[in-house]
Amino acid sequence: MSNPIYLALDLPRLDAARALAEKVKSHIGGIKLGMEFFYAHGHHGVHDIAKVGLPIFLDLKLHDIPNTVAAAMQAIHLSEPAIVTVHASGGRHMMEDAKAAAAEGTKVVAVTMLTSLDERDLVRTGVDGSAHDQVMRLADLAHDAGLDGVVCSGQEVGAVRKQWKDGFFVVPGLRPAGSSVGDQKRVVTPRKARDDGASVLVIGRPISRADDPVQAARDIEATL
Numbered sequence: 001m002s003n004p005i006y007l008a009l010d011l012p013r014l015d016a017a018r019a020l021a022e023k024v025k026s027h028i029g030g031i032k033l034g035m036e037f038f039y040a041h042g043h044h045g046v047h048d049i050a051k052v053g054l055p056i057f058l059d060l061k062l063h064d065i066p067n068t069v070a071a072a073m074q075a076i077h078l079s080e081p082a083i084v085t086v087h088a089s090g091g092r093h094m095m096e097d098a099k100a101a102a103a104e105g106t107k108v109v110a111v112t113m114l115t116s117l118d119e120r121d122l123v124r125t126g127v128d129g130s131a132h133d134q135v136m137r138l139a140d141l142a143h144d145a146g147l148d149g150v151v152c153s154g155q156e157v158g159a160v161r162k163q164w165k166d167g168f169f170v171v172p173g174l175r176p177a178g179s180s181v182g183d184q185k186r187v188v189t190p191r192k193a194r195d196d197g198a199s200v201l202v203i204g205r206p207i208s209r210a211d212d213p214v215q216a217a218r219d220i221e222a223t224l
């Protein structure tokens with residue numbers, strides 16, 4: 001089985017990001033680049049990181065009217081990502097158009113409920129009900145729109161996998177036992193997420209901010 005760990009390279013400097021990716025590359029299966037990286041370095045930065053030789057996940061969380069999201073998705077072809085994210089709350093039509101505009105071979109996955117949110121946050125956004133129900137509802141919508149899968153926390157991935165057996169599930173909000181949670185709220189260990197059916201384990205700070213990132217990546221890999 002290939003390594004499911006995707007390192008979130010949330011570093012502002014391109015040279016530092018590339019150096020970290022080179023260091024840990026034999027203990028991870030892919031690299032996740034988000035808004036912080038893409039807004040600063042664009043396609044040029046993505047191509048530089050791609051030289052490390054691992055699949056690239058562009059976590060841009062597209063969310064706009066269908067026409068705009070489809071055009072953005074076409075512009076992203078240049079980076080040749082393996083995975084791209086959109087927000088499920090953009091609705092079915094937006095997700096259908098995003099998938100239609102994606103390059104063949106690029107998986108399009110929908111963010112359901114950010115792992116930094118809990119049920120109290122949901123209420124403040126006008127959604128009454130559990131995180132579980134919200135994730136299941138948006139996963140159903142993403143499935144109906146023809147997407148490849150969703151982003152959800154490790155607390156829901158088992159339930160989503162039961163409903164959508166051949167789906168592709170990206171799980172962030174992962175923390176090895178005893179590590180700092182930071183701004184994440186719905187957290188599980190990498191091992192639990194993998195056991196419950198995650199396809200990709202997104203891990204950032206537990207590796208990138210460790211005193212020894214190579215050892216941290218190696219330790220996490222050993223738990224899987």
Ligand SMILES: O=c1ccn([C@@H]2O[C@H](COP(=O)(O)O)[C@@H](O)[C@H]2O)c(=O)[nH]1
Pocket residue numbers: 008010034059111113114115116151172173174182184202203204205206
């Ligand atoms: O619901 C979500 C969606 C995306 N993310 C992204 O994953 C990483 C997590 O980084 P850590 O440092 O391991 O917390 C980060 O790039 C987020 O943008 C998420 O955390 N939750």
